[in-house]
Amino acid sequence: MLADYASGAASPGLALLVAAHLTHAPESRTRVEAFEAVGGALLADEPVVSMSAAALDEVLARLDGDGSPPMAPACAAGPLPRPVIDAVGRDFDQIPWKFRLPGVAEYELDGFAGEKVSLLRARPGARIPQHTHEGRELTLVMAGAMKDGDDIYEAGDVAINTEDDDHHPQIVGNETCYCLIVMSGGLRFTGPFSRVLNLLAE
Amino acid sequence: MNDDPATPGPESGATGAGAGTGAQDPASDEALLAAIADSRSRDAFAELFRRYAGRVKAFLLRSGASHDEAEEGAQEVMITLWRRAETFDPARAGASTWIFTIARNKRIDMVRRIRRPTPDPEDPHFRPDDDGSAETRFSGRERDARVREALAGLGEDQLTVVRLAFFAGLSHAEIAERLETPLGTVKSRLRLSFRRLRDELGDSFAEELRDD
Numbered sequence: 001m002l003a004d005y006a007s008g009a010a011s012p013g014l015a016l017l018v019a020a021h022l023t024h025a026p027e028s029r030t031r032v033e034a035f036e037a038v039g040g041a042l043l044a045d046e047p048v049v050s051m052s053a054a055a056l057d058e059v060l061a062r063l064d065g066d067g068s069p070p071m072a073p074a075c076a077a078g079p080l081p082r083p084v085i086d087a088v089g090r091d092f093d094q095i096p097w098k099f100r101l102p103g104v105a106e107y108e109l110d111g112f113a114g115e116k117v118s119l120l121r122a123r124p125g126a127r128i129p130q131h132t133h134e135g136r137e138l139t140l141v142m143a144g145a146m147k148d149g150d151d152i153y154e155a156g157d158v159a160i161n162t163e164d165d166d167h168h169p170q171i172v173g174n175e176t177c178y179c180l181i182v183m184s185g186g187l188r189f190t191g192p193f194s195r196v197l198n199l200l201a202e
Numbered sequence: 203m204n205d206d207p208a209t210p211g212p213e214s215g216a217t218g219a220g221a222g223t224g225a226q227d228p229a230s231d232e233a234l235l236a237a238i239a240d241s242r243s244r245d246a247f248a249e250l251f252r253r254y255a256g257r258v259k260a261f262l263l264r265s266g267a268s269h270d271e272a273e274e275g276a277q278e279v280m281i282t283l284w285r286r287a288e289t290f291d292p293a294r295a296g297a298s299t300w301i302f303t304i305a306r307n308k309r310i311d312m313v314r315r316i317r318r319p320t321p322d323p324e325d326p327h328f329r330p331d332d333d334g335s336a337e338t339r340f341s342g343r344e345r346d347a348r349v350r351e352a353l354a355g356l357g358e359d360q361l362t363v364v365r366l367a368f369f370a371g372l373s374h375a376e377i378a379e380r381l382e383t384p385l386g387t388v389k390s391r392l393r394l395s396f397r398r399l400r401d402e403l404g405d406s407f408a409e410e411l412r413d414d
Contacts (some may be wrong), residue, residue: 003368007367008306019321023325024327035368040298043302043305044346044350049263055251056255059251081325082322082324086319155327
């Protein structure tokens with residue numbers, strides 16, 4: 001998963017989940033950098049394709065043009081990591097949560113074709129419902145903590161469920177728990193996930 | 203693809219093949235980036251353009267861009283390099299790795315038209331690196347050179363899957379489809395490649411490559 005993020009192969013939903021995870025996980029950032037170094041080495045060894053004759057002059061003429069377009073003012077993030085609130089595109093206190101169960105609310109993000117990407121808000125003591133799903137469901141804890149069997153998941157940890165699993169993790173501690181949930185159905189993500197679980201949850 | 207021998211390779215490519223180095227050593231890629239960051243040196247930029255623009259174009263062509271798209275994309279990558287040179291941190295990445303990340307992001311923008319999500323070090327939730335533990339023993343530049351040497355030791359089949367995974371950004375299933383090779387074969391070739399890289403690069407680095 002980290003390798004797919006580094007190479008750019010990760011789907012948009014998965015890339016969002018990894019970016020949010022990296023906010024809390026410096027050791028994973030180091031791993032992403034190692035994978036990127038493989039890309040850098042391949043780039044350095046890539047045979048040169050000639051550029052158009054005027055390319056350098058054209059680019060030199062463009063260097064002092066106006067920079068990147070002005071950024072929209074950043075949304076207030078509350079407890080959410082920056083990449084997630086940017087994807088939500090509105091202030092944290094403007095998120096239109098939808099009631100799911102007592103103590104549990106959800107907000108689904110738009111624009112992720114082929115994936116379901118949503119935020120979950122769960123009060124202490126609540127149990128996270130299992131989504132009906134085919135394929136895999138990745139849950140990143142962004143704030144608060146949840147307990148699944150003997151495992152405690154805190155900010156930055158990722159839990160991975162397949163359709164065969166029957167887990168109902170419970171929110172522990174006094175803090176409201178916020179999760180990012182990414183569901184993908186296709187074959188695309190049936191690779192190295194069991195090991196990623198160890199890697200991310202350790 | 204024309205492999206023009208007159209075009210100097212990225213300078214970090216001096217993987218021991220030191221034949222023919224002139225009296226004065228060419229500036230390193232990293233020094234050129236520093237010259238852009240410090241004094242907006244257009245000469246340094248022009249030199250980096252000569253070293254990298256054609257490689258970035260080749261990378262974008264490999265990813266399925268048309269010739270025109272690849273040409274325009276490579277120019278835009280070089281302009282981004284100019285604008286963001288002061289964010290280059292030689293302790294974290296070598297120049298070719300940093301340029302790879304810009305080119306990769308460009309490719310994602312071209313395909314998806316949405317910005318790639320990245321962690322933000324200014325985010326109050328951002329957990330900084332643990333002191334010491336994540337300390338790399340190599341500078342980014344040294345690491346790039348060592349990774350290049352290690353890749354040179356891979357067999358052609360292994361290099362092909364590594365290139366498709368890390369460079370073309372294909373999933374394992376997509377690589378299997380592209381090569382008309384069973385998925386299991388793709389995975390085992392990647393696994394073997396990583397084992398080889400680990401052997402070459404030593405433990406501290408190998409630990410970081412422990413994903414697939």
